[in-house]
Amino acid sequence: MNYPIDEIRSQFPVLALHDHDAKPFAFLDSTATTQKPEFVIDAMDNFYRKHYSSIKRGVYSMTAQTTDAYESARKKVAKFINAQSENEIVFTRGTTASINLCAWSYGRKFLKDGDEIVISALEHHANIVSWQLIAEERRAKLKVIPVADDGDLILEKIPELIVKGKTKIVAFAQISNTIGTENPVKEIVKIVRGIDPEIKILVDAAQSAPHKKIDVQDLDCDFLAFSGHKMYGPTGIGVLYGKYEILESMPPLQGGGEMIDQVTFEKTTFALPPDRFEAGTPPIAEVIGLGAAVDWINRTGIEAISDYEQEILHYAESKLKEIPGLHILGNPKHRGSLLSFTLDAAHPHDAATLLDEDGIAVRSGHHCAQPVMQRFGVPATIRASFGAYTEKWEIDRLVEGLLRVNRIFG
Numbered sequence: 001m002n003y004p005i006d007e008i009r010s011q012f013p014v015l016a017l018h019d020h021d022a023k024p025f026a027f028l029d030s031t032a033t034t035q036k037p038e039f040v041i042d043a044m045d046n047f048y049r050k051h052y053s054s055i056k057r058g059v060y061s062m063t064a065q066t067t068d069a070y071e072s073a074r075k076k077v078a079k080f081i082n083a084q085s086e087n088e089i090v091f092t093r094g095t096t097a098s099i100n101l102c103a104w105s106y107g108r109k110f111l112k113d114g115d116e117i118v119i120s121a122l123e124h125h126a127n128i129v130s131w132q133l134i135a136e137e138r139r140a141k142l143k144v145i146p147v148a149d150d151g152d153l154i155l156e157k158i159p160e161l162i163v164k165g166k167t168k169i170v171a172f173a174q175i176s177n178t179i180g181t182e183n184p185v186k187e188i189v190k191i192v193r194g195i196d197p198e199i200k201i202l203v204d205a206a207q208s209a210p211h212k213k214i215d216v217q218d219l220d221c222d223f224l225a226f227s228g229h230k231m232y233g234p235t236g237i238g239v240l241y242g243k244y245e246i247l248e249s250m251p252p253l254q255g256g257g258e259m260i261d262q263v264t265f266e267k268t269t270f271a272l273p274p275d276r277f278e279a280g281t282p283p284i285a286e287v288i289g290l291g292a293a294v295d296w297i298n299r300t301g302i303e304a305i306s307d308y309e310q311e312i313l314h315y316a317e318s319k320l321k322e323i324p325g326l327h328i329l330g331n332p333k334h335r336g337s338l339l340s341f342t343l344d345a346a347h348p349h350d351a352a353t354l355l356d357e358d359g360i361a362v363r364s365g366h367h368c369a370q371p372v373m374q375r376f377g378v379p380a381t382i383r384a385s386f387g388a389y390t391e392k393w394e395i396d397r398l399v400e401g402l403l404r405v406n407r408i409f410g
């Protein structure tokens with residue numbers, strides 16, 4: 001493939017800053033958060049320096065321009081995931097906030113005593129604890145789709161877990177942030193819809209939105225959540241996509257400015273979605289940054305990024321498997337651009353500490369997915385994850401670093 005990796009990597013200041021260090025910085029933690037290209041940084045800097053104002057308030061031209069920029073970003077995001085309308089795009093603080101918005105707004109209105117919520121065994125805590133909290137309040141039951149030793153969900157178990165008329169919500173990740181398992185979203189949606197078309201389905205796309213083309217109409221999910229900071233955009237901004245008629249049926253979660261139609265002391269009526277769910281002054285610069293991130297991904301090409309990252313993943317897998325005492329977690333049919341593994345010689349935190357001495361940044365720990373660690377019988381893992389800018393020499397540095405860990409601790 002003729003992916004212009006050098007040109008792409010040069011656009012990321014943090015990486016370019018260290019690429020000529022004595023021990024060049026190998027950034028292998030993109031699953032946690034991605035680095036930012038100049039294009040995104042400049043878009044936010046330009047807004048603060050030349051166009052800064054609030055939105056949707058006042059009639060002066062600068063605020064009108066800022067409102068246009070804000071709503072233009074919403075349109076870009078809608079197009080990016082092929083939503084039917086930009087009104088199906090709610091800006092939140094990130095994936096966690098998006099899932100909680102869905103759980104507390106939709107859940108509080110529609111869940112009743114004895115109802116059931118189904119999640120998967122591969123979930124991030126954001127897609128577990130939010131549902132536990134609403135289930136506790138609404139006296140609903142939480143059920144879990146099990147995962148096989150290879151890291152793929154056991155789809156045959158889904159029909160056993162779903163009860164027509166009782167199961168109200170099914171929520172699962174498109175790509176796991178620990179094993180990297182890519183779940184067959186369309187297949188799972190078809191199974192669920194085939195049992196009860198009334199069930200609402202939320203897809204956690206935190207690890208898929210940055211790495212693969214998403215078409216929410218094709219997936220036929222009712223909600224989809226992702227974070228700007230994982231897709232080359234800023235922190236503090238995320239998205240909850242929801243089918244409009246479902247968003248329209250949901251009550252606001254927070255009260256304040258912007259989310260209202262008419263306010264009297266006796267009664268308040270609310271704005272239509274998405275404004276209904278965006279109370280107060282929003283993270284304007286972050287929304288503009290997210291719009292720039294979408295532009296950057298579109299210009300770079302999401303398919304090209306996805307193909308390149310798979311090439312890096314397979315290179316990493318082949319190299320890591322040669323390391324004595326290294327065990328990669330799972331072997332799913334399809335995996336996102338990350339690998340979790342353990343070393344016989346050292347605890348993940350000790351290994352990551354030594355790797356850091358060599359200028360290699362990996363994540364160690366439970367990755368906010370403690371049930372996955374328990375299921376696979378490990379206290380923690382080392383996780384190496386890749387982005388549009390990752391180069392093979394970074395994998396080579398990781399292998400050298402892990403061999404050093406083996407020499408020291410082995």
Ligand SMILES: Cc1ncc(COP(=O)(O)O)c(CNc2co[nH]c2=O)c1O
Nearest residue numbers: 031032094095096124126173177206227
């Ligand atoms: C699958 C998944 N869902 C939800 C979240 C929460 O996203 P946030 O609200 O933007 O924090 C994450 C973040 N995952 C990770 C954050 O740091 N390391 C990770 O693996 C995730 O990977």
